[in-house]
Amino acid sequence: MEAGRRRRGPGEGKRMGRNRLAEERSPYLLLHAEDPVDWRPWGDAALEEARQAGKPIFLSIGYSTCHWCHVMHRESFLDADVARWLNEHFIPIKVDREEHPDVDEFYMTAVQAMTGEGGWPLTVFLTPEGLPFYGGTYFPKTRRFGRIGLLELLPRIVELWRTRPEDVRQVAENARRGLRSLFAFEARPLEEDLVDEAYRALRREYDPVHGGFGTAPKFPLAHRLLFLLRYGAEKKEPEATVMAAESLRKMAAGAIRDHLGGGWMRYATDRAWRVPHFEKMLYDQALLLYALAEAAAATGEATFRHLAEETVAYVFERLGAPEGAFCTAEDADVDGVEGAYYLFTPEEVRAVLGEEDGALFSAAYDIGSPGPIEGKSAPNLMRFEPKALQDRFGLSEAALFQHLETARKRLRAYREARHRLFVDRKILSGPNGLMIAALARAGELLGRPTWVARAEAAYRFVREWLTGDDGTLYVRYIDGERKNIATLDDVAALAWGALELFFAAQAPAYLEEARRWVAYADARFRAPEGGYRHTAAAGPGGVSVRKAADGAIPSGNALLAFVRAHLVRLLGRPEDAEALEALFTAFGGRAFARPAEHAFLLAARLVVEGSGAEVVIVGEREHPATAALVRATREGYRPHTFVLVRPPAGPEAEAWDRALPDTAAMRPVGGRPAAYVCRRMVCRAPVTDPDALRAALAEAT
Known part of the structure; x- marks a missing residue:
């Protein structure tokens, strides 16, 4: 299946770069291959060059479908003045975070600890030894949005390094110590009542008006919804089920869902889901599919089945790779404008559909004038009132929905003719593991054997093309090349995928595969102080990232606990039970302090403590x-x-x-x-x- 058709995108065709990224295969790195900045790819050669030259490192981390990465690229990295500062005074290194989740996780954690903020593009200044001493996210070329500009910041860093290098190194050393203490947390038993406390914490954060958690920006956080669905079933707590189901309904009505082509955007910038951040990530599709399938089973509502089917159709059509696995993401930008592909004005809708149908669609899908996004609107059903529309347009219920179905198809054809979004065709082991798990579970719950078969095909691809002869798992595959040793998150996601395939396909070979990935994690990532490290080797300064809190996806430790909890139940081996309890204990202190942030770890606790047979x-x-x-x-x-x-x-x-x-x-x-x-x-x-x-x-x- 084609993952996307459009004009030639970054990384496709002839490589003509002027810097050292020209021989890379990452679409994101190739996008920067013709920058005047003399970028190096991350690796021993670049780090050794910094040490030999005694220059600080300017580290820029992003990914190909990131809007603000594109903005910083256009504003700064194509600018001759910025390039001159970077080339003369720094060793500039560019990283695709999806190819190097190890590098991204380490420096993102460092910047969050130093500044309290995180996101992409991630911008970090490092000592020649790779220790961070200053950082942030997006920096404009010149001061804007209350942010210092690069042309002001770079000279300051240069002068600081020239006149006070020991002070800079001391800041970096303090940051290193801070990171080490961040991961030296209290071990304590993961008490069963923490599951109840996590539910109470989520109930406090829940938005009863618009669903989801908190205010803005608002992320789907499907793993929290999964916890609530399972907690509701296990504890006979209907409010938990209602919170999860209503959150999914509100998201499905909002603009975070693509009402014309299917699929889910990464997050909303507002509380009501009307103003999305438009990129579509494979991992979000996977986790939402899993939650939708469980919601369909928990509530019996046909709506959730329909949304699951719509999500799968999008993934197969736009993110399906010819090799059998799944591509990474679909971009948000067209010609530098975020969301342009998805946005409409009432006039544009009427021009495509005609006056009557255009007015109907705009009324149904909240296409106002002016709209909330640069005067335009992303279709949503937040204000959809079928009876009022029937009365206004003189339509029966059946005719109303038929008109809207036809309108959606025509508008989808129109927007695909005017633009085509870039799809990052990297195949990543971790997000594919999540999609394998989701397709297998959804196929099992909703009776869709073709989804299970597709999950099996993706799993075979990962085992054949992303796994070395010695069994080593790699992060990414592009055009016959696998690269970069996988992290704990990747391995744990594949273990989850294999486990769900065991239940869905009823094939014991997949249970053996799940056990193999757990043993792989035991051998390579287990930390002496408890739990598992994010990478097999420590990061700069001997710091190892070790966490179980959820982010956009569940942490590798939480995923591994979830898989191991099933193995404890299925196999009854004391060594599995002991390892699982040790994992729970390693992060018990953190879970006690922030139970809602450890929802998936606590979902694993429900597996072993619950009433299942x-x-x-x-x-x-x-x-x-x-x-x-x-x-x-x-x-x-x-x-x-x-x-x-x-x-x-x-x-x-x-x-x-x-x-x-x-x-x-x-x-x-x-x-x-x-x-x-x-x-x-x-x-x-x-x-x-x-x-x-x-x-x-x-x-x-």
Whole structure:
């Protein structure tokens, strides 16, 4: 499937750069290959050059679909005066954060600790040894928005380095010590009541008017919604389910959802979801798909199923890679204007649809004059009132929705003819792991086997093309090249993907894969002080990033805990239980201080502490009686109940015996498929009747 068609984008075609980025493959780095700034790619050569020259490093971190990265590029990095300062007095290094999540995580944490702010582009001044001493995000060329300009800042840094280098190094050393203390936190048991406290904290942050959490900017935070859905089911707390479901409804009505082409923008700059930041990231599509599928199961609402299907259709069409995996992101900018692809005026809508249909669409989708974004509007349903529209335009309910469906198709065709957005075609192991998990889980819950098959294809690609002969996982793939050793986040995401494929495909090989990735993390990332480091090697100054708090996605430690919690339940191995408890304890102090920020870690706690059962159905999968037993387990929303369907005999049964020895003795009863309802693999007498299975499940959970 094509990931996007448009004029030749950065990184496509002939490489004619004037600086050292010309031989890179990252679309973001190639976008800067013709800058007058003499950029170096991150690596030992650039760092050694800085040490030899005794020059400070100007580190700029961004990514190809980042609007403010593009702004800083146009304003400053194409400017001869800025380039002269950087080339003469610094070693300028440019990093694609998606290729180097290790570098990005370290320096983002440093800048947040120094300034209290973070984001991209990330701009950091380093000593020749790589220690940060000053930083920020976007800097204009000249003073603007209350921010110092680069042409004012660079001379100050140069003078400071020339006249007071030891003071600068002391600032860097203080920053290093601060970072080390930041990750030297209290270990304490992760008490079960922290799960309840996280719910209470989320309830306090919840926006009862517009859904979501906080005010502005507002991120989807789908992993928080997943926690609420599972907490609501586990604790019989309907308000938690309502908070999650209403947040998804409000987001779906808002402009953060693309109402013409599907998919979800990264965040909204306002409280009501009407003014989005328009880039679309693979990881957001994955986490929202997972949450939508669980919301569909939890509430039975067809709306959530429709939104899941719409999201998958977008991902397959625009982010699907011909190789079988998924591309990274779709850009927000057209010719330097953020969101231009998505924005309309009432006049433009009428020109495409005609007066009557144009007026109808504008009224339904909140296309006002003037709109809230540079006088234009992104379609949304925040003010959609079907009955009022029926009365105003003299339409039946069916006719209203038919008119709007036709209008959406025509406007989508129009906007694709006027622009085509750039898609970053990097294939990243971590975001692909998240999408594999989401497609597998959504396919299982919503009965879409083609989604599971697509997840399997993506997983095969990652195993073949992003994994070395020695088993090492890499961050990214482009045009036959894999590069950069993966971080904990990447490995944990692949472990989650493999785990969800095990449940969705009912193939024990995927359980073995999940165990393999967990063992990989144990071998490479486990920290002596508890938990797991973000990278196998320490960062500059011997500092290792170690955290379990959620960001835009769940942390690697939280993902690993979630996977390991399932292994504890499935396998009953003491070593898994001990490792999981040690992981919980390592971050118990942080979770106690900020429970809402550790929602996914606490979701893992729900897996092991909750009331879920293990149901093993022994029978040929195609047998009608087997299918009837499976259907009985799918009634209602039991997120912590695991359903396993294993054959009674044959080579596939032998694979199940090896992967899950506790199921080896389970057999059909009287020649009929049988279901064994277990708690921690301690099982009741088998049943063959779906009603008896329903009763056993009700009693067990």
